[in-house]
Amino acid sequence: MPVLFGVVLLDLVGFGIVIPILPFLSPELGAHKIDIALIIVSYAVCSGLCGPFWGRLSDRLGRKPVIMICLSGAAISYVMLGLASELWMVYCARAFAGVMAGNFGVASAMMADVTSPENRARGMGVIGSAFGMGLVLGPVLGGLLAGDSGSFVLPCLVAGLMSLLAVIAAQIFLPESVSLQRRQENRHMQRTQPRVSTLTLLRDTGNRLLALQYVLHNSCVSGFTYIFPLWVADTLNWTAREVGIVFGIQGGIMALMQGVLIGPMVRAFGEIPLLRTSISCFFVGLVIAAFSNTTVFIVGSALVTMTGATMCMPVLNTLTSERTPVASRGRMLGTTASLASWGRVLGPLLGGLNLTLFGYRAAWLTLAVLVFAYLIWALCERPIQRTTKMQSAL
Secondary structure, eight states: OHHHHHHHHHHHHHHHHHTGGGOOOGGGGGGHHHHHHHHHHHOOOHHHHHHHHHHHHHHHHOOHHHHHHHHHHHHHHHHHTTOSSHHEEEEHHHHHHHHHHHHHHHHHHHHHSOOGGHHHHHHHHHHHHHHHHHHHHHHHHHHHHHHGGTHHHHHHHHHHHHHHHHHHHHHHOOOOSSSSHHHHHHHHHHSSSSOOOHHHHHTTTTTTHHHHHHHHHHHHHHHHHHHHHHHHHHHOOOOHHHHHHHHHHHHHHHHHIIIHHHHHHHHOOOOHHHHHHHHHHHHHHHHHHTTTTTTHHHHHHHHHHHHHHHTHHHHHHHHHHSSSOOGHHHHHHHHHHHHHHHHHHHHHHHHHHHHHTHHHHHHHHHHHHHHHHHHHHHHHHHOOOOOOHHHHHH
């Protein structure tokens, strides 16, 4: 678990470095607000298309080699982005990064492999904590490296170095979580048994509505991360430096909650009650944002929004892994990671459309409506009832 945390952390530092950079693309590349949304979308579309493939491949070959392949691709994509001299090169770099973005789903499957059902939420929280720490170090480092000019060459090259270090760490320290026997069994099953469609797998495991929440959740999170830098730039005249600092503070909160607090909170309240509370916080933060116009309320709304969103993903991954047979775990979590990517397509598109036609308040309220639908689903879900028989099956 600590080794996997370290590998994911190095990868996410690289990912976090480019977050405050993309909204401030150099004017000589011809980037406009809609370009920023489409660049985010190009990454998400490619990630959505390729996520199930990486998950299925990890069931056959093992988690470790797939993680290393994806990390290597991420390193190449950051170098491509750093060396881009025209806008189409930025699109190509982010699209390639999306193709190689299988790490989160595969790492979640690895964590599910090495944790018991009772400790799975804590394990998923460790993955989320690595994400949070990446958002502490990455955006701050990216903002400082970019400086006031908003240049993204040096930050992207450093991001590539982070991913390369993660490849080396994985090769040396990361053990394989899928035994050779299980890999052979999985390959035999995939060769000999009729191919089950993703929709059938979702239906048979009872995950159809649960999978939809990955779309809603990530639509709203990605919409927020797209709108917020533009919002504070127009409202408060902020640059990448200030945006990086705010995202860094939020990443610290995320790391604390997912790495330390989620385990005790799940044991005290249960997964579903905690999820309901987190989504409610998410919703309230977006409503506050819609009516904020001062620095205190703007920053406060961001912290409330993302603190609520922070606690949702580990719980969703815990629910998904507990409802999925071990042999299909990589494929299922790859599928949910893919659905999360499609959410990252929808969020910026909705945000860009609302900004163009109606302005920031409408953009925030649209996201709030999506989160409200998310909350209705959570209110209808039954708490997990674990039994000895169920634990043995898992």
